[in-house]
Amino acid sequence: MAKRVRTTPGPRGERGELAARILACARESFAEHGWAGTTIRAVARAADVDPALVYHYYRSKEDLLEAATTPPPGFLESVVEAWHGPTAELGDRLVRNLLAAWANDEYRVVLRSILLTAAHDAATRERLAQSVTLSLMGPAMIDLNDAERQVRAGLVASQLLGFAMLRYVWTVEPIASMSDADAIDHLAPTIQRYVDGA
Amino acid sequence: MAKRVRTTPGPRGERGELAARILACARESFAEHGWAGTTIRAVARAADVDPALVYHYYRSKEDLLEAATTPPPGFLESVVEAWHGPTAELGDRLVRNLLAAWANDEYRVVLRSILLTAAHDAATRERLAQSVTLSLMGPAMIDLNDAERQVRAGLVASQLLGFAMLRYVWTVEPIASMSDADAIDHLAPTIQRYVDGA
Numbered sequence: 001m002a003k004r005v006r007t008t009p010g011p012r013g014e015r016g017e018l019a020a021r022i023l024a025c026a027r028e029s030f031a032e033h034g035w036a037g038t039t040i041r042a043v044a045r046a047a048d049v050d051p052a053l054v055y056h057y058y059r060s061k062e063d064l065l066e067a068a069t070t071p072p073p074g075f076l077e078s079v080v081e082a083w084h085g086p087t088a089e090l091g092d093r094l095v096r097n098l099l100a101a102w103a104n105d106e107y108r109v110v111l112r113s114i115l116l117t118a119a120h121d122a123a124t125r126e127r128l129a130q131s132v133t134l135s136l137m138g139p140a141m142i143d144l145n146d147a148e149r150q151v152r153a154g155l156v157a158s159q160l161l162g163f164a165m166l167r168y169v170w171t172v173e174p175i176a177s178m179s180d181a182d183a184i185d186h187l188a189p190t191i192q193r194y195v196d197g198a
Numbered sequence: 199m200a201k202r203v204r205t206t207p208g209p210r211g212e213r214g215e216l217a218a219r220i221l222a223c224a225r226e227s228f229a230e231h232g233w234a235g236t237t238i239r240a241v242a243r244a245a246d247v248d249p250a251l252v253y254h255y256y257r258s259k260e261d262l263l264e265a266a267t268t269p270p271p272g273f274l275e276s277v278v279e280a281w282h283g284p285t286a287e288l289g290d291r292l293v294r295n296l297l298a299a300w301a302n303d304e305y306r307v308v309l310r311s312i313l314l315t316a317a318h319d320a321a322t323r324e325r326l327a328q329s330v331t332l333s334l335m336g337p338a339m340i341d342l343n344d345a346e347r348q349v350r351a352g353l354v355a356s357q358l359l360g361f362a363m364l365r366y367v368w369t370v371e372p373i374a375s376m377s378d379a380d381a382i383d384h385l386a387p388t389i390q391r392y393v394d395g396a
Binding site: 032033034036037115116118119120125128129147150151154155157158159160161162163165166167169170171172173174175178182186187189190193194 | 230231234235314318323326327348353355356357358359360363364365367368369370371372376380384387388391392
């Protein structure tokens with residue numbers, strides 16, 4: 001890979017900061033303008049760096065999109081973890097995990113960007129669907145065939161996605177300012193019913 | 199209002215067709231590029247008309263956005279109608295109404311565009327939230343105070359929105375190709391529980 005870096009990268013700390021700044025600007029651009037409307041040049045301008053530095057860190061627009069729409073480290077693990085433990089409390093744990101993830105400032109900005117980018121970009125939706133499916137299908141504790149598990153995982157995702165869109169992306173009242181306790185009371189039985197197939 | 203139409207509009211039928219073509223291009227642009235990324239000039243180019251004609255039909259970018267994100271005639275009425283009839287079957291009727299609306303080619307393209315535009319644009323979300331609230335709050339048959347009704351309407355919206363996003367906008371499997379009968383079986387009890395506050 002040819003490196004054509006004209007901007008001299010600073011010391012290690014500053015380099016990480018530059019990469020993070022580029023990634024943040026890329027997330028914003030993919031979310032607002034989609035794949036077609038995003039250029040390396042515009043991302044570089046927004047991040048106030050030379051375009052060559054964007055290529056240096058992220059190689060191509062494809063790789064930049066992939067980095068921008070990768071769930072934050074720890075997030076998918078937290079979903080998998082939520083699926084463990086007693087099946088009878090899965091609804092409760094999955095809703096609590098959702099609320100905790102969006103309450104985390106670092107996760108929130110990435111999750112929001114992924115949801116918005118997914119609206120534009122089929123490849124992002126595909127990767128997101130795979131992540132969701134993989135992380136939800138894991139629990140061997142639920143004794144079902146794969147087709148049935150995918151249906152239930154999809155139903156769980158539909159309720160959690162719609163709630164997250166209204167509460168955190170669209171910020172529509174009264175969902176946006178509903179207490180966490182009320183959200184759990186309302187949603188957990190729905191999720192549990194989808195898990196149980198009742 | 200000054201009319202600066204350089205393109206000579208054709209006979210009546212053709213005029214309606216031009217306005218519809220402009221509106222379709224505007225919907226596409228607001229959905230893909232948001233408010234900031236949409237220009238009258240680009241909409242005119244996409245519709246293959248003179249920009250003056252866009253101003254002639256829609257006066258301003260604000261009015262064009264409003265026209266592009268107005269629910270199709272008949273849609274809100276169908277939602278209100280679904281709220282009438284026996285309360286015990288509300289869940290069933292609201293899900294059937296959603297499926298019927300998205301099965302209608304004319305509605306589908308407008309609903310999709312509204313959902314995508316709402317991701318970008320706060321004013322569109324606000325209008326959408328008002329539409330949802332108004333159309334869901336109507337039924338005096340549900341004996342509740344306003345705050346409680348808004349919470350329940352919001353929960354109903356969260357499930358229907360999430361399902362519509364996965365099935366029709368993101369087209370994620372197995373939700374996308376689930377039969378209508380299965381969708382009703384899975385979702386109606388959820389919606390009913392939110393209505394009943396059970």
